[in-house]
Amino acid sequence: METAKTAPLTTTSPSPIAQALKRRPRTVERLIQTGLLICAAVSILTTLGIVLTLLRETILFFQQVSIVEFFTETRWTPLFASKKFGIWPLVNGTVLVAAGAMIIALPLGLLAAIYMSEYASENMRRILKPILEVLAGIPTVVYGYFALLFVTPLLKSIFPQTQTFNGASASIVMGFMILPMVASISEDALSAVPRSLRDAAYALGATKLEVSTQIVVPAALSGISASFILAVSRAIGETMIVAIAAGQQPKLTLNPLESIETMTAYIVQVSLGDTPQQSLAYLTIFAVGAMLFFMTLVMNVISHFLTRRFREVYE
């Protein structure tokens, strides 16, 4: 990109010396450029590796288990004597926990973003942003500890029927873990709305609340919705909080106070046991992983599309 524009400066001069320089073989330069290209291509190889690994083991899995059972059976018991391979209980657990986390992360994250972009003074923003970044930088295993040993006892004292492992505590803690991400991406989108739009609304007599919610938020909607979708994708893929706090009982339930199991927690459960390669249990985690990868990929692509296509371009 940069060189495409600058290269002619060094090469297109009519003098004989420049001609000779141009013809001089630049072996080292070429080698280096090729080496750099290979490093950039590692990312493509990674994607390829992920897709091929998941695909290979998943195909092996579906040679032993019918794909119809995978999508129609309502029980998931691959580690029991009577094996059932229905993915829905795990999907149910994943979606239940993610939905709970979104109830916390989306409204609070958006409100925090509006506050930091529209209301906070420059000084206040300089203090608040790093604190929220610290919240985002804490390892997820720490959040898991907090969910199991602080939030769950708290829930139990309010709702005595709460089980020791439950979806709700995982949801709550995950919501606060994801909040800074929503706030940060949404704030970027809100700050990118040009000042002239706000000024125009103020000139018509709108209050700050009306400007924020009726002018700035709609104008930044593509960025905000992209942050929401990324948040969902993050919640679906989150592992340690649910592995620690949500339990290991895959079931179809909407009760957040019961023990459930998510797709990621199942992968952890199997990985902790000593599963020999190519055993059926070993293959299940790749089938579950493929499902998980597919779900997050769809989310990420939608988010990418939203930021690209629906971005309002000002000035």
Place this chain on the structure above:
Amino acid sequence: MNTSDFLSPVELQRLQQRKRYGKLFELFALMAVLIGIVVLLTLLIDVFLDGLPWLRPELFTQFPSRFPEKAGLRSALQGTLWLAVITAVLSFPIGVAAAIYLEEYAQDNWFTRFIEINISNLAGVPSIIYGLLGLGLFVYGLNLGRSLLAGALTMTLLILPTVIVASREAIRAVPRSIRLAAFGVGATPWQTVRDHVLPYAMSGILTGTILAMSRAIGETAPLITIGALTYIRFDLRGPLDIFTVLPIQIFNWISLPQKEFQQLAAAGIIVLLGVLLLLNTTAIILRIRLQKRW
């Protein structure tokens, strides 16, 4: 002139109502920010209250044990240290090279765009999927077993997108005039990058890499997937040894039923947070000390 001079009482009342809503909303929005901070403080206080009594020398010198009073983080600390070093050694050159290619060499064609979309997609892939990749590719595919090297390679792939994005930003921030000046005195593209662009971009690149490393140190799920163990009672001898790391040892202690182990886990969390704090402070200091202005 005052607003009340030209507004009817009804309009004035409505205006005051609108302004009250505004104040109320501002309060709500502020609370949304503060609740995050309150949760952060609660979490830290909870962990410190549980863990501080267990933060004693034995925690750093002992191997894990079935008896909480004899258990320590020795093997976990060794594992984390070596994992961090190998991951840094692998991901720094590859990440910076990829960033240099994309910023300085790549033409604006479909292949470059494909790489860029690919990198941003990889950043959104759940970390546990990288664990499955590591399990299939490094543990069994390359036959590295459940070794430190397999873990470090997995972590390298996991943090590469972060390193690349941070390095690209740092390289992009170097003004074009610096490159033009180098080209003007006859430097080749690589000489320009090596002698002029990289030195200016280095503070940003290092900061980004250190922040990516702190992600690698806190990551648990992919290493569980590739089979890092929890109960290791010997010193790490080399990259092909089986290993454990801090977050996995913490996870293991959390899942044990005894209260003492859970407090031990809290002490482990304090150590982990301490390591991350140290890294982040280093990153900030580096950014200030190495920053060049033009």
